[in-house]
Amino acid sequence: MNEGATSPQQPETLFEKVWNGHVVKPQSADNPAVLYIDLHLIHEVTSPQAFDVLRRRGLRLRRPDKCLATMDHSTPSLPTSPSGRIPFVDALAEAQVAKLVENCREFGVQLFDLSSSRNGIVHVIGPELGATQPGKTIVCGDSHTSTHGAFGALAFGIGTSEVGHVMATQCLLQYKPNTYAVNVQGRLAPGVTAKDLILGLIGKIGIGGGTGHVFEYRGEAIEALGMDERMTVCNMSIEAGARAGMIAPDETTYAYLAGREMAPSGADWDAALACWRALPTDPGATFDAEVDLDAASLEPMITYGTHPGMTMPIRAHVPNPNGSPSEHKALQYMGLEPGQQLLGHKVDVVFIGSCTNSRIQDLRQAATVFKDRKVASGMRALIVPGSKEVKVQAEAEGLDRIFREAGAEWREPSCSMCIAMNGDQLSPGEYAVSTSNRNFEGRQGKGSRTFLASPLTAAATAVRGVITDARELGGV
Amino acid sequence: MEVFTKIESKTVVLPQTNIDTDQIIPARFLKVTDKSGLGENAFADWRYDATGGSNLDFPLNQPQFSDAQVLVAGDNFGCGSSREHAPWALLGCGLRAVISTRIADIFRSNALKNGLLPVVVPPAFHQKLLGTPGAAIMIDLTSQTLTTAVDGTSESFEIDGFARYCMLNGLDHLEFLLQQGALIQSYEEAHS
Numbered sequence: 001m002n003e004g005a006t007s008p009q010q011p012e013t014l015f016e017k018v019w020n021g022h023v024v025k026p027q028s029a030d031n032p033a034v035l036y037i038d039l040h041l042i043h044e045v046t047s048p049q050a051f052d053v054l055r056r057r058g059l060r061l062r063r064p065d066k067c068l069a070t071m072d073h074s075t076p077s078l079p080t081s082p083s084g085r086i087p088f089v090d091a092l093a094e095a096q097v098a099k100l101v102e103n104c105r106e107f108g109v110q111l112f113d114l115s116s117s118r119n120g121i122v123h124v125i126g127p128e129l130g131a132t133q134p135g136k137t138i139v140c141g142d143s144h145t146s147t148h149g150a151f152g153a154l155a156f157g158i159g160t161s162e163v164g165h166v167m168a169t170q171c172l173l174q175y176k177p178n179t180y181a182v183n184v185q186g187r188l189a190p191g192v193t194a195k196d197l198i199l200g201l202i203g204k205i206g207i208g209g210g211t212g213h214v215f216e217y218r219g220e221a222i223e224a225l226g227m228d229e230r231m232t233v234c235n236m237s238i239e240a241g242a243r244a245g246m247i248a249p250d251e252t253t254y255a256y257l258a259g260r261e262m263a264p265s266g267a268d269w270d271a272a273l274a275c276w277r278a279l280p281t282d283p284g285a286t287f288d289a290e291v292d293l294d295a296a297s298l299e300p301m302i303t304y305g306t307h308p309g310m311t312m313p314i315r316a317h318v319p320n321p322n323g324s325p326s327e328h329k330a331l332q333y334m335g336l337e338p339g340q341q342l343l344g345h346k347v348d349v350v351f352i353g354s355c356t357n358s359r360i361q362d363l364r365q366a367a368t369v370f371k372d373r374k375v376a377s378g379m380r381a382l383i384v385p386g387s388k389e390v391k392v393q394a395e396a397e398g399l400d401r402i403f404r405e406a407g408a409e410w411r412e413p414s415c416s417m418c419i420a421m422n423g424d425q426l427s428p429g430e431y432a433v434s435t436s437n438r439n440f441e442g443r444q445g446k447g448s449r450t451f452l453a454s455p456l457t458a459a460a461t462a463v464r465g466v467i468t469d470a471r472e473l474g475g476v
Numbered sequence: 477m478e479v480f481t482k483i484e485s486k487t488v489v490l491p492q493t494n495i496d497t498d499q500i501i502p503a504r505f506l507k508v509t510d511k512s513g514l515g516e517n518a519f520a521d522w523r524y525d526a527t528g529g530s531n532l533d534f535p536l537n538q539p540q541f542s543d544a545q546v547l548v549a550g551d552n553f554g555c556g557s558s559r560e561h562a563p564w565a566l567l568g569c570g571l572r573a574v575i576s577t578r579i580a581d582i583f584r585s586n587a588l589k590n591g592l593l594p595v596v597v598p599p600a601f602h603q604k605l606l607g608t609p610g611a612a613i614m615i616d617l618t619s620q621t622l623t624t625a626v627d628g629t630s631e632s633f634e635i636d637g638f639a640r641y642c643m644l645n646g647l648d649h650l651e652f653l654l655q656q657g658a659l660i661q662s663y664e665e666a667h668s
Contacts, residue, residue, distance in 0.1 A: 170664075
């Protein structure tokens with residue numbers, strides 16, 4: 001590959017523009033490219049061993065001003081007591097969070113702890129703060145870093161060794177991935193959401209379909225999405241195996257960012273805007289791979305198996321494993337039979353939250369269903385806003401009251417039941433409809449059985465007690 | 477990083493497709509701030525029963541595979557999260573290489589930084605390995621070949637030159653980046 005050598009006339013994709021603008025040392029036969037990182041997001045789970053490497057080698061953070069830290073995975077979704085006691089699930093979780101506080105203090109990293117009004121899930125707060133911007137390279141020790149691509153940033157998850165690399169050098173060693181256009185034509189029908197769109201894509205190309213590639217979501221349906229919805233789409237790029245997913249910035253993006261705390265302002269804003277407007281893929285630029293998706297034909301989607309590619313329209317019947325032992329095993333784990341409908345299937349817990357679907361738009365959608373309805377008897381519904389800011393906004397709009405009056409639990413920001421590290425989890429064998437991103441075996445607690453779906457489907461399921469197509473309920 | 481040149485070992489086979497990082501090391505074991513306990517909890521939900529006892533149907537619990545250094549896994553290994561705890565857990569139970577037909581990007585990247593060799597093989601060769609658990613295999617990183625004792629056949633495999641050099645010499649990737657200080661400095665000056 002020949003980066004840095006493209007002539008100005010050669011049309012480039014959004015990805016190529018961002019990549020080429022961050023190459024510190026080009027890729028060669030001997031080494032991957034050295035890529036500069038503009039924003040490094042840090043949380044408690046994937047950073048402690050990296051800080052230890054720095055300490056052991058006597059290194060400092062090269063650019064602490066380009067790092068932001070939050071705590072989200074091991075933190076409780078129950079409130080801190082008036083006396084200041086934080087109800088951690090166990091001593092390990094508490095120690096992990098304490099370690100983050102200690103590390104951030106020692107190395108000079110800005111940390112939004114649980115007492116901060118800016119605390120929340122790492123992929124919710126970056127955009128909220130305006131730290132996530134078009135054209136930036138953004139990394140985090142978390143695979144759902146792809147979320148930030150919704151702004152036209154190149155954003156991807158890294159392992160802990162690489163967390164250490166960025167801390168020490170503000171750079172990463174990377175081979176240039178291939179590009180993959182995801183063309184989504186038409187418009188989503190009423191009651192069909194961004195979550196259904198991305199589940200539809202993963203179902204179509206499979207969970208390894210994007211391996212080695214960076215997606216660019218394009219087309220009328222994508223342009224029509226708001227930022228919260230675009231984040232839902234980009235968030236699950238990794239679930240199709242892609243390193244990252246990007247959406248070209250446009251007026252929707254700029255309107256979201258304008259006035260945010262860490263976004264440029266004044267003359268800096270005008271200068272930034274001029275750069276951002278040059279980012280979208282040039283006409284005539286080509287992609288290494290391409291897929292077309294018809295938005296209008298999409299239905300609300302739901303997963304039936306143990307990975308996000310095992311997905312189908314909510315009214316469909318569970319497909320036959322066709323001799324695949326793994327698919328057969330997945331259905332066995334889920335306690336499902338080929339040919340059965342999921343509509344009407346009993347569910348124990350509904351979880352609305354996670355970096356996929358915990359933003360204000362998601363909560364507004366859920367509230368349209370919960371309004372003047374009750375959570376079904378015997379059903380537990382957990383609603384976990386993605387950040388303090390989302391929580392405050394939801395409460396200002398009275399959404400929390402709708403949830404509480406319906407009988408749902410309104411919690412504090414956390415990754416919560418998406419990854420089940422903080423005590424929010426299913427019991428073995430229990431079923432959840434969850435707005436999160438992974439339905440792997442045991443993901444929501446040992447023996448847990450997860451159906452991934454949109455906030456609308458989750459809320460409709462909560463009020464009926466069984467898997468429900470939200471379009472059947474009036475007023476949605 | 478430990479030097480990796482050549483290993484000769486028997487294989488242990490997990491034929492399931494799409495083995496994700498939540499299976500390799502469930503999230504509840506990620507609360508450690510070091511690498512403790514990861515090896516014994518690799519594949520915890522498959523390896524141990526509800527009471528914490530060893531599930532004897534699970535290959536890694538069977539004595540004949542206890543010294544296997546090479547894991548042969550079903551298609552598309554390592555999808556899911558970016559947790560480096562996954563390769564740490566596999567190394568912690570004595571594995572040095574993973575063979576599949578497709579290996580997820582972040583897992584592969586993490587594995588290479590820890591001396592765990594990810595090897596992608598064609599479907600036919602993969603089928604042969606899946607069908608012969610415990611067979612001896614030789615993986616030679618210098619020549620980028622693996623040879624199975626089942627029928628003596630060999631297959632070559634791809635690995636990027638940089639990762640290969642680092643593994644052969646036991647060098648860590650951070651060292652290379654630290655040597656780029658001047659270039660990084662110029663980049664920062666040009667982009668401030």
